[in-house]
Amino acid sequence: MESHLSAALEYARSFLHEGAVATYIPELAKGDPTQLGAAIYAADGEIYRVGDWQQEFTIQSISKTITLILALQLAGYRKVFSKVGVEPTGDPFNSIVRLETTAPRPLNPMINAGAIATASCCMGGRDAFSEFLKLTRRLCGRSSISLNEEVYRSEKQAGMRNRSMAYLMQSDNLLECDAEDALDLYFRMCSVNVNTMDLARYGMVLAGNGKDPETGEQLVEGWIVRIVKTLMVTCGLYDASGEFAMKVGIPAKSGVGGGIMGSVERKMGVAAFSPGLDAKGNSVGAFHMLEYLSHHLGLHYFAGSECRV
Structure with a gap:
């Protein structure tokens, strides 16, 4: 998993020049477009992190x-x-x-x-x-x-x-x-500050049908989790939700702070961060990191027997 994360980081880094930080919120214009990081919280409790995973950023639309x-x-x-x-x-x-x-x-x-x-x-x-x-x-x-x-x-x-x-x-x-x-x-x-580890754990809560991955406590009712993940699939990346569904294929939500949080059913929560955005308001670096991980780990909802997690 660590090698896949490191490879995803290098893959995504080659696309960072295509993004630009949000400027319509003046404070977000101060973001560093070279930052890139990700974290995975697996169902077995293992945690994987790479790059600028500790960097705090505002959660925005997530x-x-x-x-x-x-x-x-x-x-x-x-x-x-x-x-x-x-x-x-x-x-x-x-x-x-x-x-x-x-x-x-x-x-x-x-x-x-x-x-x-x-x-x-x-x-x-x-x-x-x-x-x-x-x-x-x-x-x-x-x-x-x-x-x-x-x-x-x-x-x-x-x-x-x-x-x-x-x-x-x-x-x-x-x-x-x-x-x-x-x-x-x-x-x-x-305007709440988070990092990728925070969001990866949240993604794992959703992947586990609302249960705390450490204690097993039901934090969110199952029917609410179903609604939230469904809307993440259809609307989570704004007017790029269809493209994300084809290329990555996991419930996810983006924010103009540079984060994308994803949830892989019963397997993991994953989050990536980079402040440079595309024209639709989604992080270029985070999108490509999740694209790489989905392809190489078989995370797409229609991966079937190819899933390697």
Whole structure:
């Protein structure tokens, strides 16, 4: 496994020049596009790491999977999916067009509008961010995970497009709270610092049907895990989800902080990181690392007897 990880690192490094750090959030523009790392948390408890695996970065849209888990736990299936749909869009993650041209309800929880609507379902008079942070720490297995204040303030100041979506949804009575409250929670959720080891462990929780890989405790109900992994397959890499499904073939979620978290059923959680993004907002280096690992380890959902893990 270590040799495969090292080979994946070298393979992906040759593509780093194709990516560029996100600049629409000023703090993210400070990222180092040469950084590249990955981690694997296997079902047998073995851990494998390579490159800049310890480098912290903001979770960004990978948080949308945890937001969905929390919303389903707190508000229930009926409430959440009265606010957001489950269909892929084929549009960029920050597109606003379908809120007016198709339906006021966002098409899925993995795009920005859908995540803001989902976040609003977590409010209910409680300290929703504290609940989110507690859940994130349990899923990732690290109690020191915390908010990146600089990125949070940068996102809040620069997030005019997200603000437009939120107010449009509020005008259609879709949000469960005031638009600014939903936005503040959403910006905080996206601005939590993690590393690849954190996300690999979270991926293993999903791969193990919601159970803590160390204690066996049920952290997330099985029916919620099924929903989250299904949406990761169909919507997890925005309008590149189809390409990722063909080339990598595992449930995964990306974020503009440079991370991609993946889950291989009953076998492993895997995460890769590199700040340089492609035109669709997905990490170039992380995408190619997971592509290499999928091919050489037979991780694709349709690998069948070729799976070598």
